[in-house]
Amino acid sequence: MQRVSRACLTLLFCLLAACQPAEREAPPPLQLLQVSPRSTQGVFLNEELVFEFNQELDRASVTPESITIRSKDMKARGEFTTQGHRLIFRPAIPCEADLRDGGYLPGREYTVELSAFPRPDALRSLQGTQLAKPLAWKFTTVELDSPRRKGIFYDPRAERIPKPSLFPASHGGLPYPLAPEDYLYVACDKPIDPTSLHGRDFYISVGMPGSAVGRRSQREVLVHARLIENNPTSERRPKPAGVRSSASAEEWQAAARAALIELVPVDSLRPGERGILRFQPSGGLDAYAMRDFSAGRLLAVDHYFPRSLQVASSGAQLSVGSWNEEFLNHNLRTSIVEPTSDGTAVWDDTGRVEVRYPLAAGSGADGAVELAEHEERRDVQATSLRLPEGRRCVLSAEPGLVVLRAQGKLHLQGDLVRAAPPGKALDCPEGQSLSAWLTNARSMPECNAIVLIAGGDLVIDGNLDSSVPLLLVAGGQIRVRNAAGWKLPKPRTKDESVLWMLGGAGAPLLSHNEVRSAPLLLDPPVESNPLRRPLRYSVISGPLPPTGKVGYWRSVATTGWQQRGTSTPVRSAGEPSNWRVLFIPDSDPARLEFEKAAPNPLFIEPQSSVRMWVELVVGTMPDWQPPFVDSVQLTWEQAGEAR
Numbered sequence: 138m139q140r141v142s143r144a145c146l147t148l149l150f151c152l153l154a155a156c157q158p159a160e161r162e163a164p165p166p167l168q169l170l171q172v173s174p175r176s177t178q179g180v181f182l183n184e185e186l187v188f189e190f191n192q193e194l195d196r197a198s199v200t201p202e203s204i205t206i207r208s209k210d211m212k213a214r215g216e217f218t219t220q221g222h223r224l225i226f227r228p229a230i231p232c233e234a235d236l237r238d239g240g241y242l243p244g245r246e247y248t249v250e251l252s253a254f255p256r257p258d259a260l261r262s263l264q265g266t267q268l269a270k271p272l273a274w275k276f277t278t279v280e281l282d283s284p285r286r287k288g289i290f291y292d293p294r295a296e297r298i299p300k301p302s303l304f305p306a307s308h309g310g311l312p313y314p315l316a317p318e319d320y321l322y323v324a325c326d327k328p329i330d331p332t333s334l335h336g337r338d339f340y341i342s343v344g345m346p347g348s349a350v351g352r353r354s355q356r357e358v359l360v361h362a363r364l365i366e367n368n369p370t371s372e373r374r375p376k377p378a379g380v381r382s383s384a385s386a387e388e389w390q391a392a393a394r395a396a397l398i399e400l401v402p403v404d405s406l407r408p409g410e411r412g413i414l415r416f417q418p419s420g421g422l423d424a425y426a427m428r429d430f431s432a433g434r435l436l437a438v439d440h441y442f443p444r445s446l447q448v449a450s451s452g453a454q455l456s457v458g459s460w461n462e463e464f465l466n467h468n469l470r471t472s473i474v475e476p477t478s479d480g481t482a483v484w485d486d487t488g489r490v491e492v493r494y495p496l497a498a499g500s501g502a503d504g505a506v507e508l509a510e511h512e513e514r515r516d517v518q519a520t521s522l523r524l525p526e527g528r529r530c531v532l533s534a535e536p537g538l539v540v541l542r543a544q545g546k547l548h549l550q551g552d553l554v555r556a557a558p559p560g561k562a563l564d565c566p567e568g569q570s571l572s573a574w575l576t577n578a579r580s581m582p583e584c585n586a587i588v589l590i591a592g593g594d595l596v597i598d599g600n601l602d603s604s605v606p607l608l609l610v611a612g613g614q615i616r617v618r619n620a621a622g623w624k625l626p627k628p629r630t631k632d633e634s635v636l637w638m639l640g641g642a643g644a645p646l647l648s649h650n651e652v653r654s655a656p657l658l659l660d661p662p663v664e665s666n667p668l669r670r671p672l673r674y675s676v677i678s679g680p681l682p683p684t685g686k687v688g689y690w691r692s693v694a695t696t697g698w699q700q701r702g703t704s705t706p707v708r709s710a711g712e713p714s715n716w717r718v719l720f721i722p723d724s725d726p727a728r729l730e731f732e733k734a735a736p737n738p739l740f741i742e743p744q745s746s747v748r749m750w751v752e753l754v755v756g757t758m759p760d761w762q763p764p765f766v767d768s769v770q771l772t773w774e775q776a777g778e779a780r
Contacts, residue, residue: 166269167192167262169251177276181291182241183328183369183430186226186249186276192262194219202258208245210477215240224260231331232364236281239331243281243289249274285332285425292327292430299326301427301435303414303444304397305388312447317408318774320381320401321360321446324394325435326371329364333428336362337419339400343412343446355412359403361692363740366397381689383449401739403692410448416440456775457691460682462749463768464489469683472614473726475675475750479521479545480593480613481642482674482753489697490751492674492763493641494612496662497571498592499542501669506543508551516579519543520669522591524599526550532587536560538579540588545672547591547611554602559626560585562633563606567656571610571639574657593672595640601625606635608655613674615640625651642676662761671756678749680723681738681771687746688774690739693720697766715754716764720747738771 168191174180186206196219206213206226215228228240236242252259253268261267279289303313304324315321321341339362344355365377376382376389380399400414416436418424427435462469470484483493499518506519508530515533522543524530528551532539536558541547560583565574571590578584585605589595594613601607602624609615615638625635634653641659695718719734723746731750738747755763 164262164264164266165191166254167260167266169268169272172249172274174276177274179279180241180276181279181289182236182239182243183228183230183290185228188224188226188251190222190224190262192264192266193221194224195261195263195265198259198261199224200258203252203260205250206247208242208247211242213240213247214238230328230367230369232367234331234334236331241278243278246275246277249276281332284423286432288330288428288430288432289332290328290330290430292433294327295429295431295433297327298429298433298435301325301329301396301398303442304392304394305382305384306392312411312445314383315406315446315448316383317406317448318381319383319406320399321414322380322382323398323400323414323442324392325396325398325429326393327395327429327435328367328369329396329398329435330428330430330432331364331367333426334362334364334398335418335426336360336400338362338424338426339414339416341400341402341406341412341414341446343406343410343448345407345409346411358406360400361403361737362401363399363737364396365399365740366394368395371395401692401737406446406448408448409450410446412446414442414446416442457772458682458685458687458775459770459772461768461770462678464766469678469681469749471677471679471726471748472616473677473729473748474594474614474616475677475731475752477673478593478675478752479672480591480611480674482613482676482751483642484676484751489765489767490676490753491765492612492753492755493659494592494661494672494755494763495571495590495610495641495659496667497542497575497590497610497660498544498612498667499590500667501544504669508541508553516540517542519547521545522547524549524551524553526599528552529554531555533557536585537582538575538584538586538588540575540579540590542588542590544592544668545670546593546596546613547589548594548596548598549589549601550598552600552602553587555587556604557585559604562629563608563635563637565608565637565655565657568658570658570660572660593674594642607637609636609638609640610655610659611639612641612659614642620652664761666755666758666761668755668757671754674753674755676751677721677729678751680746681720681749682746682773685775687738690737690741690747691772691774692739693718693737693772694768694770695766696768697764699764715756716766717752718766718769719750719752721750723748738773 170189170191173187199217215226218225231239251272253271259267301323304322339360341358342355371393373390373393376386417439418426421438429435465488466486467484482490484490501520503517503519506517506522508524511531513533530553532555534557563586587603588608590610592612595609595611595615597617600622604626628635636651637653637655639655639657697716699715719736720738721729721731721734722741734750735741741747751766753764
């Protein structure tokens, strides 16, 4: 009986084992199979990136940490979507002529990086597997030609060239209705190349009823133009926030559109006037104007929009305010820093915003420099110079000067130390140029000091521990976080100074009991341009307008000077620009939204106070001729007025 029971028991165990599911094999790691486009050169500015994997992706793992797409100075803009095994990046389509609001910039190399195991933010599949190792892939975007001829965008409907028209559309061929303070809107069923849109190519010919085109009663009104929508497909869309149109929301949504242009009359239209909108590019057939993504013409060289314009016979009487800044004082200047700039532009009382660059900032022959733990070099000439946070750099203890200079920004985050014989007192005679003083001081071994010179801003977040005096010089601003903690030698007489400073852009942000202003002259380059790379200078205003409240911004006019033929970034197609005036929403000064900057405050929503951002770019042209801005004028409707 016992033997039978054991046999039955053995059989039962075998049956149970056979019924158990086989142990699951571990899923394979996530693998990237291919990337498109296959060609890594000349990628269009709106071209999608498609990453094909061996498993379906977990959408929650697609984050800014798990996959990055960036060039040297900025991230690509756009959105990621997943479709099963595929991850798709759709770059943002730009509206601005300089293309900086788009997904990619032209002529840039971008690096795609995918994080992997063991990082917790790595890409993973729905099965939970991650990439086994980090992956990187590079591509270069299409170059922007000058003068413009070729397309820089991918156009899947290149054969279709619709004709832009006034929007919203009318019913029964009625005139295009306008209130006296309305703007005009032109829509297109395809996206528009932003570099092809120029306000100078449009004008409005208007007059009172009974007048004809060409008579004296007719007048031509110029316009400012901006692209406020640029979508890949044509759809019915709601009335955009902030548009200045008396047409109803229902009229705006009655017809489809892909792109939308806003035309702002420079002079107000008058009640009762009638007229036409005309497109006539100044370059004629050679003009790169109003093109679609395949560089095809959207309008004839001389085009009359078929709908006539009808301005309402009466409109609200508006109270208009204005502000004109000619930079004859610096009451509205602030010390706010635009984070990507090399330096702060000078806004004093000279009648302009300008660059004050010291010749003594050097040749830049050493390139971008990061100071080591021990530096025996006595004269560093960098393009940019930094001491990383947490690093202690010990300079040479031998007698004489140690000069650290950078053509751009000089940023010390770590601790800078020098223990050298005291030597003679540091003397900065009044009226001598900085370059001449530096030459004389270097020839005297007993002149022991540290000299820090920045062509841009000089920023010191760390500590200084020095047995010799310091001279701090900046073409931009001198900014110091904690000078009270510095260790400096004691002055030997009441007239001696151990800490001198010479800043170009306003009062240095430096608080120290021993600080003294050096009466040296900040002499600029004269014979030639020493820069090895372009430098960007910026300055930010206080809230505008200084008094009163804005109901609606109307116009902005700026004047300045730039040298033609520079190597600086383009502002619009084929037109080099090394200065610009932008406006940003007024908010907490520590968290200004520079990415929302616009060339006209009426482009900023909601309509409110703004801050002015003046940017100057000094390029690497042979001659030293930095740009400047000498006036900015704003007009607006007073708050509470009807529109």
